Amino acid sequence: MISEQARARIDEAISKLPARRGALLPALHIVQEELGHISPETARELGELFEIHPVEVMEVVSFYNMFYAEPQSRHHVYVCTNLPCSLRGARVLYEQLEAHLEVDENGNTADGRIHLGHEECLGACAYAPMMRVDDRYCEDLDLDKAKRALEELE
Amino acid sequence: MLKVPYVTGYLTERFADDDFATLEGYERAGGYRAARKALTEMAPADVIELVKGSGLQGRGGAGFSAGLKWSFMPTDTDQPKYLVCNADESEPGSFKDRILLERGAHQMLEGILIAAWATGAEKTFIYIRGEYAHPARELQRCVDEAYAKRYLGENVMGTGFRHDVVVTRGAGAYICGEETGLLESLEGKKGQPRKKPPFPAQYGAFGMPTTVNNVETFSHVPHIVERGADWFRGIGTEKSPGNTVFGVSGHVERPGLYELPLGTRLDEIIFEHAGGVPNGRKVKGVIPGGMSMPILPAGQLDVPMANEALRERKTMLGTGGIMVMDDTTCMVRVACVITYFFRDESCGQCTQCREGTGWLNKIVNRIERGAGEPEDLAILVDIAGKMEGQTICAFADAAAWPVQGLMRHFRADFEAHIEHKKCPFSESFAL
Missing domain, CATH: 1.20.1440.230 (NADH-ubiquinone oxidoreductase 51kDa subunit, iron-sulphur binding domain)
Known part of the structure; x- marks a missing residue:
């Protein structure tokens, strides 16, 4: 269920835009912040709210990398493996972190704590290698620094 | 920790100063004077002429004349008109907009206000990439400050002009940096680009006349209004005036941002500013303007970083993201x-x-x-x-x-x- 608080934030987003549908991306961010992913039930609720078919909601969810249709680990860790980062060892670091966390490519730790994946350019090219931990950037990494950042995660 | 540019100019010279990121600090440094000048002393058409005359080229990749783009906005319409600020920086090798948002949001907002006055836009949507959570928070804080000071909202600076700014986040799709993909996304859809024509100036955000400009493009505008088109044309090359913020990454000693005039030679940026290639290696190739732009081999680095020169080498300035690869690179x-x-x-x-x-x-x-x-x-x-x-x-x-x-x-x-x-x-x- 979308909470009252989330609903109030969605209404505020709608009020700032010329058309209701424009607030769908903001609404997905808001709901996902609370529920972790967009379930079929949430899609139905959002469909009603935006006067569109739930499948249209899921179409948007599946188009964008940052929206999830499935339950997620508690934290997302994405190593940038685009060219500027790869030139500075990002893929080596990514493999080391996979081994460290004992996960496969784009995998989750067994305790549901961390999803480790790789991502395309995050706009931190001079501070490579780097990774995004939820909504934080960790830059100028080596393996020790990256491990420490992961240890901080609950 | 975000590092300020190693070489700064009029856009970034105060970025190391935390004060500059606040409205008061920005005003102490002369900020919002240009917007006041435009809104109180200049007719919208004069602002467009000024920006056209300055030769400012869009800094989002295509390099189109900003003033000319503004002039495409209809003047004889009852429809609401919009601006869109493209802050969906996603071109691999590009990381300049991020610092312009984090440390210079008021400078960009002032540029937006001037562009809004010039084009008669009532609202600006700033579309910032979803991963830029921290820059988005900084930007929202600055927007809130501007509203509190009545630099946004009803009756801007007591002139009777109304302008609203809405910050909206993307969700991880490179294609939303394409201006009509962005518009679709802004409307709550998949970010699939539209067929053109109609162009955004006729049919843009929510079907209304819209101008889309990049973060950096807006950031130049207050300086042009303040110091004039001739001053701007005195920097850079004849065809490509002004500074830009180059991002240098890959195999260099000092990867980072460098604000330099357009037309600065690529080899000067790599070897003099960014310290050359580490470990005694040599350059093998350089991508000069973000990943979409064709690579240049080591023998062609004597090229001025301006579109007129880069085109002769079959590449382009793009977003100014320079990726250097040493001679070990496959x-x-x-x-x-x-x-x-x-x-x-x-x-x-x-x-x-x-x-x-x-x-x-x-x-x-x-x-x-x-x-x-x-x-x-x-x-x-x-x-x-x-x-x-x-x-x-x-x-x-x-x-x-x-x-x-x-x-x-x-x-x-x-x-x-x-x-x-x-x-x-x-x-x-x-x-």
Whole structure:
């Protein structure tokens, strides 16, 4: 269920835009912040709210990398493996972190704590290698620094 | 920790100062004077003429005249008009907008206010990439400050002009940096680019006349209003005036941002400013303007970083993201990384792009594995040629150009893989 608080934030987003549908991306961010992913039930609720078919909601969810249709680990860790980062060892670091966390490519730790994946350019090219931990950037990494950042995660 | 540029100019010289990121501090440094001047002393048409006369080119990649773009906005319409600030910086190798947002949001907002006055726009949507959570918070804080001071909202600066700014976040799709993909996303849809015409000035955000400009483009505007078109034209080259914020990454001693005049030579940026290549290595190739732009070989670095000069070398300034690769680099691996990115980010609506990006990636991967055939090279060139100019937006061109560039200058790397049936560059960066 979308909470009252989330609903109030969605209404505020709608009020700032010329058309209701424009607030769908903001609404997905808001709901996902609370529920972790967009379930079929949430899609139905959002469909009603935006006067569109739930499948249209899921179409948007599946188009964008940052929206999830499935339950997620508690934290997302994405190593940038685009060219500027790869030139500075990002893929080596990514493999080391996979081994460290004992996960496969784009995998989750067994305790549901961390999803480790790789991502395309995050706009931190001079501070490579780097990774995004939820909504934080960790830059100028080596393996020790990256491990420490992961240890901080609950 | 975000580092301020190593070389600064009028855009970034105060970025190290925390005070500059607040409205009061920005005003102490002379901020919002230009907006006041435009709104109280200049007619909208005069502002457009000024910006046109300054020669300011859009800094989002295409390099189109900003003033000319503004002049496309209809003046004889009852429809609401909008501005969109493209803060969806996602071009690999580009990281300048991030600091312009984090440390210079008021400078950009002032540029937006001036552009709004010039074009008669009632609202600006700032579309910031979803991953830029921290810059988005900084930006929202600055927008709130501007509202509190009545620099936004009703009756801006007591002039009777109304302007609203809405910050909206993307959600991780490169294609939303394409202006009509962005508009679709802003409307709550998949970010699939629109057919043009109609152009955004006729049919833009929510179907209304809209002008889309990049973060950096807006950031130049207060300086032009304050100091004039002649001052601006005195910096850079005749055809490409002003400074820009170059991002240098890859194999250099000092990767980072460098605010320098357009037309600064590429080798000067790499060797004098960014300290050259580490470990006594030499340059093998450089991508001069973000990953979509064709690579230049080591022998062609004496080129001024301005579109008129770069075009002669069959490449472009793009977003000014300079990626340096040393002589250990395997250019087939580079092709693997680049083609993977475009395959992953194609929005899928045009066949040439959806299929072509996948084919390019499959073939270069095969070559890297040592399973390439001699005819693969002709196939690569053929596919790239058939993607270019055939699709709704420029994404397919952006996917084809880097492959064409690599084939033009580093064909020998591809041939060596095919001949030896393996990658002969053992010291290259790992895939």
